[in-house]
Amino acid sequence: MDIEKIRNMQLGSIEQSYDKRDTILYALGLGFGADPMDEAELPFVYEGNLLCVPSYVNVLCHPGFWAQDAEYGIDWVKLLHAEQEFKMHRPMPATGTLRGEYRVAGVEDKGPGRGALLHQEKELFDAASGEKIATVRSTLFLRGNGGEGGFGTVPAAAEPVPERAPDRVVIIPTLPRQALIYRLSGDWNPLHADPAIARKAGFDKPILHGLCTNGIACRAVLSSYCGNDPARFGGMFVRFSKPVMPGETIRFEFFEEPDRLRFRAIAVERDSVVLDRCSATLV
Template sequence: MPIDPSVAIGADLGARTFSWTESDVLLYHLAIGAGSRSGDNLSPAALRYTLDDAALQVLPSFGVVAPTFHETDPPPLDLPGCDINLAQVVHGAQSISVSGALPTSGTATVRTTITDVWDKGKAAVIWQEGVATAGSDGSGEELWRTRSSIFVRGEGGWGGDRGSATAVDVPERDADHVSSYAVTPQQALLYRLCGDRNPLHADPGFAKAAGFPAPILHGLCSYGIVLRELTDGLLGGDATQVGGFTGRFAGVVFPGETIRVSGWREGGSIIASAAIDGGERDGSPVLADCVLSLA
């Protein structure tokens, strides 16, 4: 069968050493909408994302893309025990936890393993975990940990473990923060320069063959937008207050649409959700089960 859990689960995907610069951080922040509002070019708070001076900070979601930031080919899917193609795959969920403020430049090594393969009947879910440590040999301090899943349409049905998921309930009260971000028509074309050249987000023909009427925004772009909106709206724009961020990709975003972000303070964390704001798809979910943990 295309996916063999006995081979995939526990597979060590090896170590990868990578480096990043302040320019990479700036590009990432611009790609997730930083600096896009009127007056941001003059705002000290907004410039913490977009100006390479002593105040430059790094939004923790950058750690998710940093290892592959300089890739120019579509993401490979040569996972042990998994014979799948790119047109079958969408991002399922993503989380990152950081050990402290991320440096604006550096070198690190990430080691990744496949931890779970779930059988959803008409689809399969493949989970990976990565640990990034400072230094070219991975001997430095831990910088961040990631956990992510991909949803593989058309697979599953072998009678395997269906897995489990814990829904995050949104509080039954008015949100402490609500904001909207208008996704630009070229947003996906800009974000793909952050290392994800999947043609699903840029090539209309590929998107149509995959079942979409047009290219869709990268899930991780929506993920970064939501985290940035929450950080700005509830943490005073201070990225160092973010200890981690988790979200499940609940729906697609087409460039040109608007994302509405809602957040609720709950103890030592922020519960959040994101949906399409306005238009024919008003209210369609974008990101669900979102939790921003505080540092």
């Protein structure tokens, strides 16, 4: 891994426009509107009074899979998406044009044979006004690297959720075709659609996108603690533990603290933690 090339990388600005169709399609990919008579979710899937799901900031103005470029020396085949965090500075407009500014905030070297963590940051701005919308951080686990040095500042490790009964439990089923809908919002990786490719990757069937599971967690927080009002949603952090299989039921266990929510997500059918050490802040 070429640490200096990664440190000095310039991805430039990326602009992306999205309209009501894009906003609605993203929400449908997270399962909003599963009950078409649920008027609380209707504003996310109907243009009459359209609202944008806050987690859409994770998807917009994406720089592409730059780690696949051989000049950086990253063993991209063994790369895993480890963590995702976003903070809202103002609610997402229902439609508009955003500008994304990227940087690699740091590389955390775990040592030879132990991998490395790469932390990248995206700041999203309204392209017309220049107002900051959100700050997004992604952590990539480079399993095939390590022992090559690091740089920058890295965030503190996330704390385990409390060892007690949750204050609230939210159950959200996913659809067998969930990944086929969600991928239309921009992640075309065939791992989430083609059974043959999923089998080659070691899965019985295509898996759900990690950022789809992330968005479903955002949906759970919105409905349970924000009254489905995006203006009350401050931000969220998740650690990806295991993939969700489309059609599984996700159980969210929330632990209420004075300044934040802590939570984890469990695939009910396998009793397997799929999101761990998670937190959310409310406005």
